[in-house]
Amino acid sequence: MTYQVLARKWRPRSFDTLIGQDHVVRALTHALNTQRLHHAWLFTGTRGVGKTTLSRILAKALNCEQGVSATPCGQCRSCTEIDQGRFVDYVELDAASNRGVDEMTQLLEQAVYAPSAARYKVYMIDEVHMLTGHAFNAMLKTLEEPPAHVKFILATTDPQKIPVTVLSRCLQFNLKQMTVPAIEQHLQDILQQENIPAEIPALRLLAQAASGSMRDALSLTDQAIAYSAGSVSTDDVQGMLGTIDQTHLLHILHALIDANGAQLIAIADDMALRGLSFRGALADLAVLLSRIAIQQRVPGALPPDEPNIQGIEELAQLLSADHVQLFYSVVVHSRDELALAPDEYAGFIMACMRLLALIPAGSLPAVATPAPATPVVASAPAATVTEAPVIGAAPTPPAVPVAAQPTSTTAAAPEPDLPPASPPKVIQDTPPWETAAPSSTATTRVGIQPPMVERGVQTIAAGAAQQATPWDTPSQPSSVAEPVVAEASASVIQPPSVDKPVVSSPSVDEPPPYEEPPIDDSAYDSMSQSDHDADFLTGDIENGDNTPLMDDAVQQAVAALDLPTPTIPKPERLSPTQWAELAPTLPLSGWASELAQQAEWVECAGNDITLRVAIRSADDSLAKSRINTVLNEYFGQVLRLHIEYGSTGDDTAYAIAQAERAQRQAQAESDAQQNPFILALIQQFDAQVVPDSIQAK
Incomplete structure (x- = not known):
């Protein structure tokens, strides 16, 4: 039969x-x-x-x-x-x-x-x-x-x-999917009636591989009977399904706890030799970690016949709950990333290396790290001297506590040729980490410059000024904080009046005292914007006493930058043609850019700018607000944008672009009619040029 x-x-x-x-x-x-x-x-x-x-x-x-x-x-x-x-x-x-x-x-x-x-x-x-x-x-x-x-x-x-x-x-x-216990029990009843010996762990593996389908479970059972030659054993079912032995998973977790990377690689090599599925191994490892988490949070919730229940209980004691959660997250995500790996073996090894980086800190061998050098401090407690950084000088290491003498302060590493440092001018109970901020020197803005060029020139000027005055002298207005001495007591100590010696460098001449000169704006008002821009960048603008605002060092730095001279007319002098050239270059996008290019410049009266647009749109309010913001940033002043609706001329950016496009199209069609290859095709093969098929680049 x-x-x-x-x-x-x-x-x-x-x-x-x-x-x-x-x-x-x-x-x-x-x-x-x-x-x-x-x-x-x-x-x-x-x-x-x-x-x-x-x-x-x-x-x-x-x-x-x-x-x-x-x-x-x-x-x-x-x-x-x-x-x-x-x-x-x-x-x-x-x-x-x-x-x-x-x-x-x-x-x-x-x-x-x-x-x-x-x-x-x-x-x-x-x-x-x-x-x-x-x-x-x-x-x-x-x-x-x-x-x-x-x-x-x-x-x-x-x-x-x-x-x-x-x-x-x-x-x-x-209809619901079958549960693993229901499939396992049904397989056990069927094999008993068929008089086929079977191991319970093998039936559990078959039930898990069926994924809720009873027909799949019975088909796998037929395959297992044929594979095992009349019986259903655990080893044969594992070999047939390509599933990993649970002991391999336990060994992986123990190797992680021991921080033994060599053992992890050995386990992966053994799995590769046996032809086991690394994707399935990661899935089974995620299931094992979930069992460990259940054992940690709800002791006794796992059934007594759970496979490797003793190993799960042992690992629940060795691993912390946080590391179990991290391991589970890494395993699940690594399983999804196997498709992106060069091969499953490499993906599995990288997953193990990630897990190795998350092992508990107590299992790692102690790594001896050199202790930081401790400064030598005098036995007598004294105040802490915190020196503010000197503008223009080379960066110095952080200040360390030193011993304070009754009448003078000892520097950390004084130069042999320099005189001893003088007593500090200010002694207060300010903590050492609260140092006075450098006082910024007020800069006078001359003319209206584009923001990026103006900030670049100011930065270069500040750097050159710092390099020109590296030494802090009594006659020069100090732009940095004086040394602050923090003492243990909260009271303010007034030191005796002692003349402060001048500390100067023998190789640097002391600059003359600096005084803020008055600025005469009459010369600037009579200059045009383009002349002023060129003079400002080259340092030719002079103060009231005929002294240039930029010294030689700043002029050399500006010349090295090779900055282009911007020509930005004032908004009240802007013409419709200039607006058509400016609109496509503004940092706008979407409908705001389209609105600016389709708008015609009308006038600028005071701070009110008027543009004319031919078609009204529902998005004009948002686009108008964006254009107004960009114009304020561009011209460097507060402007109010108004949009009126009516017919526009041919001097909008959109109309100019359309005219240029039509001119290029006409030129392309003319070139195509005179092309020798096209003429040869028309003469020899009676070809025809399809209208509107020629497109200009």
Whole structure:
């Protein structure tokens, strides 16, 4: 006799033997017992959860010769022929291969006839979501009001693709996926009746690999029996499925705790030699970490027959809860990144290296690090001297505490040729970390410069001034904080009056005292903007006493930058042509840029700028606000933008661009008509140039 696979041999024949669908069985049983029979049922669920099996059981319950009930006899002619798939009044239609409107029309034409040998004519349409839209429309009327002797059973794995007009005409039952314990128990019962020895861990692996499908579980069991030569052992099932042994996972976690990278690589190499799936290994490692987290948070929640329960309890004690969560996150994300890795082995190794970087700190070997040098401090406690940085001088290391003498302060590393430092001018109880901020010298802005050029010139001028005055002298106004001495007591100590010696460098001449000269604006008012810009960048502008604002060092620095001379007219002097050239260069985008380029310059009266636009848009208010902000930044003054609507001329940026584009198009068409190659094609092959096919670059 031909061998029959387990999935067909042990297909449930009644509601009592159906596994894992108690909610559906309860509803159908009550409906059959009370004779409240609907004309259409829809069973949804993933593959192998019992949709076709449930349809056959329901067809037997409707057509059993003993009567309509939830317990068909299974012995009569109707029941046996339905189980064997040859009952004339039970039609199973595969919508994947019969999905057109013609097949559906033929089925509905036969539905009007009475059943041949049964109580009801039952049509079971499998994968009904594969029907076309016209096929669904063809069956709507019959599905809503079928003949009294017709029952429809629809099954699908994707109910989202079924029209709502069909869903509203059916009773819908969502079949659940099988749980691992239910599949494991069912496999154990079947193998006991088949007299096939099996190990419980092997059955658990098969149940997990089935992913909720009983048919997949039975098919894998058939494969395991053939692979193991008549038995189901754990080692054979692991080799067949390519799953990793749980002991490998425990060894991985122990190697992480021991910070043993060599052992991790050895485990990965062993897995590669055995042909194990690294993706599956990461998935199993994530499951193991979840078991460890459960054991840590809810002790005793894991069942006693959990695989490797002792190893899980041990790891729950060795690992902290935070590291378990980090490990789990890394493993899950690394599994998703395996597709991006050069190969699965490299991806798994990188995942282990990431985990190795997160191991508990206590398991790492102590690394001796050199201690920072401790400054030598005098035995007597004294005040702390904090020296402010000298502008223009080279950066100095942070100040360290030194011993304060009764009459003078000792420098950290005095030069041998320099005189001793004088007593500090200010002694107060300010903490050493609160030093006085350098006082900034007020700078007078001459003219209206673009912001970036002005800031660059000021920065260069400040740097040159710092380099020109590296020494702080009594006669020069100090722009930095004086040394501050913080003492333990909170009282202010007034030192005796002592003349402060001058500390100067023998190689640098002392500059003359600096005084802020008055500025005469009359000369600037008579200058044009372009002349002023050139004079400012070259340092030719003079103060009231005919002294240039920039010294030689600043002029040399500006000359080295090779900055272009900007020419920015004042807004009241702007012409429509200049606005058309300026509008495309403004930092605008979207509708604001389009509005600026399509606008025509009208006038600038005082601080009010007026532009004219031909077409009104709903987004003009936002674009107007953006343009106003950009113009304020560009001209360096507060302006108010007004937009009026009316006809515009040909001096807008958009009109100019269109004219240039039309000119280029005309030139391109003229060049194409004179092209020798095109002329040769026209003469030899009677070719024609398609109008509007020539596009200028």
